[in-house]
Amino acid sequence: MSDCCSPKGYRWVFSERSARAEAKRYRRKGLDATSRRIVDYLKAQGVAGRTVLEVGGGIGAIQLELLKAGAARAVSIELTPTYEDIARQLLEEAGLADRVERKVMDFAQAAAQVDSADVVVLNRVICCYPDMPRLAGAAAEHAREVLLMSFPRRTWWTAAALWLANSLLFLMRREFHIFLHPPERIIATSESRGLREVLDQKGVLWIVAALRRVSAA
Numbered sequence: 470m471s472d473c474c475s476p477k478g479y480r481w482v483f484s485e486r487s488a489r490a491e492a493k494r495y496r497r498k499g500l501d502a503t504s505r506r507i508v509d510y511l512k513a514q515g516v517a518g519r520t521v522l523e524v525g526g527g528i529g530a531i532q533l534e535l536l537k538a539g540a541a542r543a544v545s546i547e548l549t550p551t552y553e554d555i556a557r558q559l560l561e562e563a564g565l566a567d568r569v570e571r572k573v574m575d576f577a578q579a580a581a582q583v584d585s586a587d588v589v590v591l592n593r594v595i596c597c598y599p600d601m602p603r604l605a606g607a608a609a610e611h612a613r614e615v616l617l618m619s620f621p622r623r624t625w626w627t628a629a630a631l632w633l634a635n636s637l638l639f640l641m642r643r644e645f646h647i648f649l650h651p652p653e654r655i656i657a658t659s660e661s662r663g664l665r666e667v668l669d670q671k672g673v674l675w676i677v678a679a680l681r682r683v684s685a686a
């Protein structure tokens with residue numbers, strides 16, 4: 470991890486308290502709009518029997534929804550340990566604990582220890598990590614069929630909002646930074662690993678992109 474960010478910084482931003490609040494919101498209202506776009510796209514394509522790898526999935530709501538829709542198994546790789554207790558509670562409540570394996574590690578650093586999956590998901594993760602090529606490249610290499618990602622649009626309003634947020638984080642010495650990695654570079658990095666973009670859905674803040682593996686001729 471680079472100088473901008475530290476494990477302490479991640480734990481402050483993604484605290485146990487915020488994880489519990491997210492779980493409460495998910496129990497009451499279900500998925501938020503961006504996560505819903507990802508799950509709807511994958512359900513429309515068909516997830517029955519597929520394996521799922523979610524990187525930076527937080528409380529694991531997307532994995533839960535994909536398993537309920539018929540996915541076979543899921544692996545969660547999460548950098549911050551604060552989600553683990555509440556994520557396990559949600560899995561137990563849904564009766565799905567035996568179909569998800571959760572590991573706490575930096576996927577960009579430890580990708581070689583993780584098996585590939587049919588479906589790989591990174592929802593709002595790339596903007597929380599300094600080394601985009603390493604993270605997006607490893608995710609693309611692990612996607613046997615499809616890679617789903619969301620990341621911020623590069624507009625004047627997202628640039629202004631992130632500048633403000635990063636200035637506050639710096640002033641508070643929080644050892645965390647939010648990155649506006651250029652969307653075209655994220656896509657190019659993934660495509661260089663044998664995938665091709667099939668979805669580029671722009672919301673006000675977030676782009677949801679899907680890339681499929683190009684079958685060998």
Ligand SMILES: C[S@@+](CC[C@H](N)C(=O)[O-])C[C@H]1O[C@@H](n2cnc3c(N)ncnc32)[C@H](O)[C@@H]1O
Pocket residue numbers: 479483524525526527528546547548549574575576577578591592593594597598604
């Ligand atoms: C903004 S949160 C998004 C959580 C969830 N995906 C969502 O959209 O609600 C970003 C998450 O990505 C995780 N993360 C960032 N870089 C990571 C990496 N290299 N490996 C694993 N997790 C990572 C962080 O720990 C954090 O939980």
